Amino acid sequence: MIKRKFYYALVSIITLTMLTGCWSRTELNELAITVALGIDQSGDQFKVSAQVVNPGEVASQKGGSGNSPVATYTATGETVYEAIRKMTTKVPRKIYGAHLRLLVIGEELASGKGIGKALDLLSRDPELRTDFYIVVAKETTAEQVLKILSIPLERIPANKIFQSLETSEKAWAATAGVTIDELISDLVSKGHQPLLTGIQIFGDPKSGESTESLQRSSTEPVLTFADMAAFKQDKLIGWLNERESKGANYITNKVHSTIVSIPCTRDGMLGIEVVRSKTKVSGSVKNGVPKMNVSVQAEANVGEVECSEVDLSKKDTIAELESKTEEDIKRKIEAAITKAQADFKTDIFGFGEVIHREDPKYWNQYKMKWNEEFVELPVKVDVDIKIRRSGSVGNSFLKSLKE
Template structure:
């Protein structure tokens, strides 16, 4: 009797089950991998989308080696981001899906005009991933990047994200930019990507990530710093974790791998004057010694450490002063430190910070410790004699 009752109950439960009447098959989606935002020649907003072609992905999984593309680029022109997304949708036989978007590329012309309207849409659209990486295209258009057929990845948008992480500049996501926009004591920055010209030996285009775009509080790009200054900017900001660097000591060059990079900031308000004390610390591993210094001798190593730290202090001070006097934007976050340490005084100066920052006095102290000098302390015989 119990078996019959259980069977009847199970049958009734089966009748209550329903099918997936509103399911969306994966074949119904067009996967949006990368976005590009530019100004058209007529001054209108132009949006381009890098859309995956699943049928070509297996053929092109080695990148663009055989010339096939695993994606298409669709472009539309209009007056708003949402309007452009709909126009792009109208050109596709599948429903666009933004969940896999990895990167957004903004043309420099548009970045200099301002990105307030663009960011407004990103904050309201629930389909937008906050971990999406964002770039400014150095002296170019965003769609130029997603049009590249990368030899390393079927999608140039993903290749750019990977390259950004290995370029020592870290990775800047949409979330990071929006957080900086919402604070008074720091101004946003974005890594800049530049398409490298091909030479006769190169079949495919590639790109470099070695500059940083500087924005004001209205999200208008006001300038950029490149090469070493861009790395120092992120160290001062506290986001740089490691880097390879070569220093000229006056006796030759020293190449090192610097890691565990951190920054500490202390601020003070005294005699109606604002000051910031910046301390940069880290450890270094010697990779190449092109001097006649014997680093197996402790006194020589300590002397070299002191010399390198003095050089770095001058370089960091020069980078801070350049950004203070040329761009006047606190991309380092000194204002946020004043906010934390002097909250009541900050209320009085927060709206004047752009005028105060260029006059801020910043002291710099670098404490980089050489922990490893390799298997030998002395340089290879003959190097000192070649100087």
């Protein structure tokens, strides 16, 4: 018995000694922690930009030495993989993407070569996380977006853009954070084409590339989310403006909260805060003809009143505000549908997936030409809004000023 225990102990010790080595280890000081990637088209090749963290500047408790907290490196290659590897000729460390927060795609690439081939590496590499957001650089390049350093409230620009997109998605409804898994799912679907948020530079981009821009109190140039990019398969085919983007996000049930501005009868505006929203999209096929229904139910509060004639103590007033809010949201949704059917001729809302679930037989017959069916698809829109609160005060003091 003692010999057997000794034998098991000896085997365990030998096994443990074999497991103690870290044969594949990579030291932290050998890695270039990449928080954002940009992919542009350069002739027939890909131009890849990497925003790399400067650990010394970020970790400093005294604001660092005045150097930039990040550095942007670029390289060009036949493939994205080749360009990243070629970047080692400029970067003293290995590009490490496990902390990636953002992927920026240049507009020229998106509308030219398409984004499909550029995404394969990012979905295949096990080192990369899949929760980073993807945006399209509107009227500029991905490289230029990543070079902007004058980002308020956040030392690392990629983190600021990531957090801004999360915040605006929840509070404004004209943007949407899309991850690579969601994007690829839409790319391969016959009944739902991709939508990505656009990012734009306002001001002189060159003035935002130097470290001096970090010391200025003004925040020009400004990176801002602007419109949404509509795709047909993997190619950019057009842009939704702000109102149409909100309408699209209502349809796809991505509205968390937003503001609806209603004009007063005489002068001024009234702001309604949508605090909860839920959209149900249903479809049917009758006599070989598909139809869609979009039903939005939401709760709202009165957020701001510039109207001196509005009396919030009356039920009729609240009912009128509910009706006007419903009309505004309905118009946004219908504007998005019209843009998709008339201009894009592409189903960016996922109506095809709904028809697939409702009538698989019809879908199997028409899925290869669904976009042609989508152009003539009748869509009924219903919006139901309930205003729950009018704020901490009753009627606006502006009413008393007018009396």
